Amino acid sequence: xxxxxxxxxxxxxxxxxxxxVGNYKRTVKRIDDGHxxxxxxxxxxxxxxxxxxxxxxxxxxxxxxxxxxxxxxPQYGTVEKAWMAVMxxxxxVSELHLEVKASLMNDDFEKIKNWQKEAFHKQMMGGFKETxxxxxxxxxxxxxxxxxxxxxxxxxxxHHAACKEEKLAISxxxxxxADPSLNPEQLKKLxxxxxxxxxxxxxxxxxxxxxxxxxxxxTPQYMENMEQVxxxxxxxxxxxxxxxxxxxxxxxxxLDLSNVASYKTIYRDLEQSIxxxxxxxxxxxxxxxxxxxxxxxxxQFEEWSADLNRTLSRREKKKATxxxxxxxxxxxxxxxxxxxxxxxxxxxxxxxxxxxWSDDESNNPFSSTDANGDSxxxxxxxxxxxxxxxxxxxxxxxxxHDELSFKAGDELTKIEDEDEQGWxxxxxxxxxxxxxxxxxxxxxx
Numbered sequence: 001x002x003x004x005x006x007x008x009x010x011x012x013x014x015x016x017x018x019x020x021v022g023n024y025k026r027t028v029k030r031i032d033d034g035h036x037x038x039x040x041x042x043x044x045x046x047x048x049x050x051x052x053x054x055x056x057x058x059x060x061x062x063x064x065x066x067x068x069x070x071x072x073x074p075q076y077g078t079v080e081k082a083w084m085a086v087m088x089x090x091x092x093v094s095e096l097h098l099e100v101k102a103s104l105m106n107d108d109f110e111k112i113k114n115w116q117k118e119a120f121h122k123q124m125m126g127g128f129k130e131t132x133x134x135x136x137x138x139x140x141x142x143x144x145x146x147x148x149x150x151x152x153x154x155x156x157x158x159h160h161a162a163c164k165e166e167k168l169a170i171s172x173x174x175x176x177x178a179d180p181s182l183n184p185e186q187l188k189k190l191x192x193x194x195x196x197x198x199x200x201x202x203x204x205x206x207x208x209x210x211x212x213x214x215x216x217x218x219t220p221q222y223m224e225n226m227e228q229v230x231x232x233x234x235x236x237x238x239x240x241x242x243x244x245x246x247x248x249x250x251x252x253x254x255l256d257l258s259n260v261a262s263y264k265t266i267y268r269d270l271e272q273s274i275x276x277x278x279x280x281x282x283x284x285x286x287x288x289x290x291x292x293x294x295x296x297x298x299x300q301f302e303e304w305s306a307d308l309n310r311t312l313s314r315r316e317k318k319k320a321t322x323x324x325x326x327x328x329x330x331x332x333x334x335x336x337x338x339x340x341x342x343x344x345x346x347x348x349x350x351x352x353x354x355x356x357w358s359d360d361e362s363n364n365p366f367s368s369t370d371a372n373g374d375s376x377x378x379x380x381x382x383x384x385x386x387x388x389x390x391x392x393x394x395x396x397x398x399x400x401h402d403e404l405s406f407k408a409g410d411e412l413t414k415i416e417d418e419d420e421q422g423w424x425x426x427x428x429x430x431x432x433x434x435x436x437x438x439x440x441x442x443x444x445x
Contacts, residue, residue, distance in 0.1 A: 018226075019222075024142065027230060031130050031237075032127075034240045035120045035128065038116040038119075041244065042109055042116075045108050048104060049100075049101045049109070056101070059090040063087040076285070078278045078282055079277045082276065085269070088270075089270045100255060111247060112247055137232070138226065138229050140225075141228070141229050144221075145218050145221075148211070151215075155204065155207045159201070159207070161204075162197065165197050169194045172190055173187075388414045390411070390412060390426070391442055391443075392407065392440060393408060396436060402434050403435050404426060414441070423437060
């Protein structure tokens, strides 16, 4: 370690080296950082677990909502089943994401928490035991060398001060030679001062070099002691780094659903359900249940009977002969397909098809009033039946596009009676027509 004196430099420049006094504190701080990083990783996994839970809940809610929409919609047959399979996929994937959330919190989070507790021991006065031990070990290893370094700095300062004083004395003596007012005695004093300064420079230089030599001799031992403490800190940090790598690999396994057998099964089942959709079969089923393939009780000649004092309408005949085997029926269509599809579809759960017929032209969907195509002959007749004014008992917000919304106290018109599911069809004063729960209103007396 060599030092050169420069009168123009008034500030000492220190390096950022680990070997400088006190620079070991960055290594000590890394221990505290390790504890904080454990907490950061736990917070990271906790946030991810919340995201997994929220996503699972959103999938479940989405599947529930769209299952209801499809069930109440007009889709039918095998395509309806394929559509429903998409909602089933969401529900099953939701369960897997809840399992991911549980794994992150119950396995990974707890593992980090326990490791942090075992690796870092808090002290009564604050801080961690491991940090204090490292701090004390570094300070002990550095103390002898730092003491000698302090002596070197003091000797250097004294030597530089002596050099400066010598230079000033020489300058004053040179200036005095040009001053005729100074007597020889004063000149001699200046020359003596120069001589004394030169002796001081030699003495301080000798002391400076001696202290520097002693510092150089103690440096190898200083480096060895510091290396030993540093390696202990390295070993402690290595444990943390290896632990983090192990935990992150576990997190990767928990997040990677592509390697989960049940996850692959979900999409294999979904594909099979979608491929099972058969347009031809659905069309045959619709023809047999709602088209020309339906059975028909064609009109036949009926003998007059004294027991019948009036002519029954077709609707009354249906009620009277419910459960009775009809005769004279010419049935077409695939009977086995009808038996396979015992219900019309989920759409029929809330919509019924009219079966009554009358000679009255007003009930004929193909009457002349529709000849110009101004109305859809297949639209449901919303004006049939007796209209009744009703008053809302409670607030109701329509959940689907075909439902009405109203507030308690609002009045509306009931245009169709309650069906089997407890729904009525009504019309608001603004003309909007839709369904509403029958038990949400009362008739206006």
